[in-house]
Amino acid sequence: MQAEVRSYFATPVIIATLPDAQAVNAELKRVILERERMDEGVRHSNLGGWQSSWDLESWGGPSAGRILETARHLATRATSDRAGKPMRIAWKTNAWANINRRGHGNEFHTHPGAYWSGTYYVDDGGIGDDHDLGGAFEIQDPRGVAPAMYAPLLGFAMPGGQSAGASELIYPTSGQFVLFPSWLAHAVRPYQGGHERISIAFNFSL
DSSP states (O other), X not given: OOOOOOOOSOOOOEEEEOTTHHHHHHHHHHHHHHHHHHOXXXXXXXXXXXXXXXXXXXXXXXXXXXXXXXXXXHHHHTOBOTTSOBOOOOOEEEEEEXXXXXXXXXXXXXXXXXXXXXXXXXXXXXXXXXXXXXXXXXXXXXXTTHXXXXXXXXXXXXXXXXXXXSEEEEOOOTTEEEEEETTSOEEEOOBOSSSOEEEEEEEEEO
16 A cells, blocks of 8 residues: 655755855954954853854955845745735844853753844864764754654654654854744754854744
């Protein structure tokens, strides 16, 4: 007997790579490290590390502007009306920079008041080549623990079914965007490397 498996209510997570990231990242790293020297930063979800205020677009220069414009383009391509037709959206943006060093991470949180959120990775701190360094981007099943409560040893026999009721780990590399719905609970596991992990985070609202 043939059986068709359909996946409904999927959660979109978009991963894209900037083609010429090396030169852009070198300039962004310089600008962000200089900002850290001038500004003590703020605290939100960060567990250690440094986070800038939410006005990166005003001080990040042309390279930051290009990153945010590219991210807005990704968000627009991934958004339609309820009939599936493309829409032209003038996204309202707030963005900030993050620097994590050894032992730093981010606790689970969401981004209320936005539609899309995301991160661009200026420097992955080496985790792209060595996952033992930690620093994974962790996303939580939006259905909560329900799929794992009754029989936690069982999973659904289909792609993504083994993490139902738990979480998925993404190990982003330098030059990558990760874009996700703002309601999706996410965290950053502690980084155990000896370098800086530098990223730009952003929210897009109407």
